[in-house]
Amino acid sequence: xxxxxxxxxxxxxxxxxxxxxxxxxxxxTGLVGAPECGDVMKLQIKVENEKxxxxxxxxxxxxxxxxxxxxxxxxxxxxxxxxxLAIKNTEIVEELSLPPVKIHCxxxxxxxxxxxxxDYRKRQETSSESTASA
Amino acid sequence: MKFPIYLDYNATTPTDPRVVEAxxxxxxxxxxxxxxxxHQFGWEAEQAVEKARDxxxxxxxxxxxxxxxxxxxxxxxxxxxxxxxxxxxxxGRHIITxxxxxxxxxxxCQALEQRGYDVxxxxxxxxxxxxxxxLEKSIRPDTILVSLMAGNNEIGTLNPLEEIGKITRKHGxxxxxxxxxxxxxxxxxxxxxxxxxLSFTAHKMYGPKGVGALYVRRKRPRVRLSPIMFGGGHERGxxxxxxxxxxxxxxxxxxxxxxxxxxxxxxxxxxxxxxxHQRLQAELDHIKLNGxxxxxxxxxxxxxxxxxxxxxxxxxxxxxxxxxxxACTSASLEPSYVLRAxxxxxxxxxxxxxxxxxxxxxxxxxxxxxxxxxFAVKRLRDMSxxxxxxxxxxxxxxxxxxxx
Ligand SMILES: Cc1ncc(COP(=O)(O)O)c(C=O)c1O
Ligand code: FES
Numbered sequence: 001x002x003x004x005x006x007x008x009x010x011x012x013x014x015x016x017x018x019x020x021x022x023x024x025x026x027x028x029t030g031l032v033g034a035p036e037c038g039d040v041m042k043l044q045i046k047v048e049n050e051k052x053x054x055x056x057x058x059x060x061x062x063x064x065x066x067x068x069x070x071x072x073x074x075x076x077x078x079x080x081x082x083x084x085l086a087i088k089n090t091e092i093v094e095e096l097s098l099p100p101v102k103i104h105c106x107x108x109x110x111x112x113x114x115x116x117x118x119d120y121r122k123r124q125e126t127s128s129e130s131t132a133s134a
Numbered sequence: 135m136k137f138p139i140y141l142d143y144n145a146t147t148p149t150d151p152r153v154v155e156a157x158x159x160x161x162x163x164x165x166x167x168x169x170x171x172x173h174q175f176g177w178e179a180e181q182a183v184e185k186a187r188d189x190x191x192x193x194x195x196x197x198x199x200x201x202x203x204x205x206x207x208x209x210x211x212x213x214x215x216x217x218x219x220x221x222x223x224x225x226g227r228h229i230i231t232x233x234x235x236x237x238x239x240x241x242x243c244q245a246l247e248q249r250g251y252d253v254x255x256x257x258x259x260x261x262x263x264x265x266x267x268x269l270e271k272s273i274r275p276d277t278i279l280v281s282l283m284a285g286n287n288e289i290g291t292l293n294p295l296e297e298i299g300k301i302t303r304k305h306g307x308x309x310x311x312x313x314x315x316x317x318x319x320x321x322x323x324x325x326x327x328x329x330x331x332l333s334f335t336a337h338k339m340y341g342p343k344g345v346g347a348l349y350v351r352r353k354r355p356r357v358r359l360s361p362i363m364f365g366g367g368h369e370r371g372x373x374x375x376x377x378x379x380x381x382x383x384x385x386x387x388x389x390x391x392x393x394x395x396x397x398x399x400x401x402x403x404x405x406x407x408x409x410x411h412q413r414l415q416a417e418l419d420h421i422k423l424n425g426x427x428x429x430x431x432x433x434x435x436x437x438x439x440x441x442x443x444x445x446x447x448x449x450x451x452x453x454x455x456x457x458x459x460x461a462c463t464s465a466s467l468e469p470s471y472v473l474r475a476x477x478x479x480x481x482x483x484x485x486x487x488x489x490x491x492x493x494x495x496x497x498x499x500x501x502x503x504x505x506x507x508x509f510a511v512k513r514l515r516d517m518s519x520x521x522x523x524x525x526x527x528x529x530x531x532x533x534x535x536x537x538x
Contacts, residue, residue, distance in 0.1 A: 036479065060441060066517065
């Protein structure tokens with residue numbers, strides 16, 4: 001299979017690989033996919049005042065999956081949570097010129113962003129509850 | 135070193151220049167139709183074919199008159215299975231095979247199931263080995279054929295042909311073996327092994343693509359087959375179609391070279407395979423050999439690299455040509471059915487790479503490949519959420535995954 005130049009670039013030089021401490025209140029973690037499907041993405045965001053100030057990822061998956069998640073971390077940085085939620089997988093497909101068989105890799109990246117934001121929001125709720133009851 | 139490095143000799147092989155040379159005159163000079171009985175062009179072509187046929191038959195312990203020339207092992211397998219099933223249908227309609235056969239065996243068997251035949255797929259263990267007891271127990275009065283391959287194309291595991299042949303002969307059942315990966319690499323003898331039908335192909339042994347053969351036993355017992363291709367009645371009515379004379383000449387030359395170099399090449403290629411395996415094992419954790427550790431084709435190594443996905447791994451070694459059992463390389467998004475049948479988890483099946491070494495593989499190429507693999511696996515593991523979780527002591531089977 002031939003990969004687009006952008007996929008190869010992200011594969012060779014992935015942006016924002018790494019991990020934040022999961023328990024940090026500022027951090028939201030999205031873990032999507034399954035090993036038996038051949039793809040698992042972990043995408044983490046660091047949030048200050050509803051704004052994503054940093055993002056990191058780790059991906060087990062094909063080159064297109066690595067590129068999709070790498071691109072996703074670039075795109076969410078600097079966005080508000082609501083702006084990040086609006087990112088569509090079709091935009092990733094277009095940016096990376098993914099062929100039809102690789103569309104699910106971009107879907108996974110969109111899901112990972114959403115899961116990370118959801119996790120962050122849930123953790124804010126529980127931590128504000130615990131402060132309220134304290 | 136020349137790049138890319140070819141390490142996919144189980145998929146196909148380059149045609150040896152000595153084979154090409156032997157073929158050349160049959161394109162432009164001796165171009166007759168081997169079935170033309172009225173002139174010298176035809177006679178010469180026929181002579182060349184008969185000489186090739188003898189070599190092909192005798193090398194596997196049979197005779198030239200027991201060779202049916204075909205377009206390759208896919209056709210040979212189809213002819214053996216469909217042809218025997220049809221010819222012996224009054225005797226019975228039960229066939230025994232295994233789940234890790236090549237698709238060119240499994241698909242015709244499944245087509246027969248659709249037509250009312252009964253097919254038993256034997257169990258295979260973690261190494262891809264069948265049980266001889268289960269084989270013998272599976273034979274019924276209506277069993278007509280056992281089809282079990284010589285060496286597996288993905289994982290390299292060899293079947294105990296001689297023991298299988300003893301059982302099939304004892305019960306009066308035909309024994310077909312798809313020996314595509316084994317002929318020219320390991321000793322095979324249809325007499326000693328009681329093989330009745332044997333498929334092989336030129337392009338896996340440094341011959342041209344598109345030519346193969348089916349050995350069909352002529353005595354003790356005489357095996358009969360219904361044709362699957364009808365026409366001019368070539369190949370004693372079993373396979374019609376004008377013979378591919380240059381291809382057949384090349385096929386015989388290729389087998390002759392493999393035969394003459396077999397012992398030393400098997401030893402050399404096994405050493406190369408082991409050298410690669412040992413390097414990988416020494417420098418990487420969580421790797422798993424697929425297939426039997428010793429009962430395997432000399433040129434095949436199949437390894438799963440835990441927590442990295444096969445396609446991304448192949449991308450990381452883009453100057454080395456190998457094959458992956460991963461989902462993502464095929465449009466079907468299914469991991470290898472062979473690894474699945476061995477009980478390899480889908481996660482490890484997605485992480486498997488098949489290395490096939492061959493006549494032109496050098497030690498230098500193997501060392502380069504080992505370095506490159508080790509680097510790529512380490513890099514991808516730094517990027518792998520699964521490897522990270524395992525390092526943290528998380529049991530991946532307890533994680534609530536979201537399959538899609
Ligand atoms: C075990 C086995 N059987 C059959 C085949 C098919 O051979 P051919 O390409 O000659 O049709 C192959 C090769 O892909 C093979 O490895
Ligand atoms: S991760 Fe399966 S095709 Fe991309």
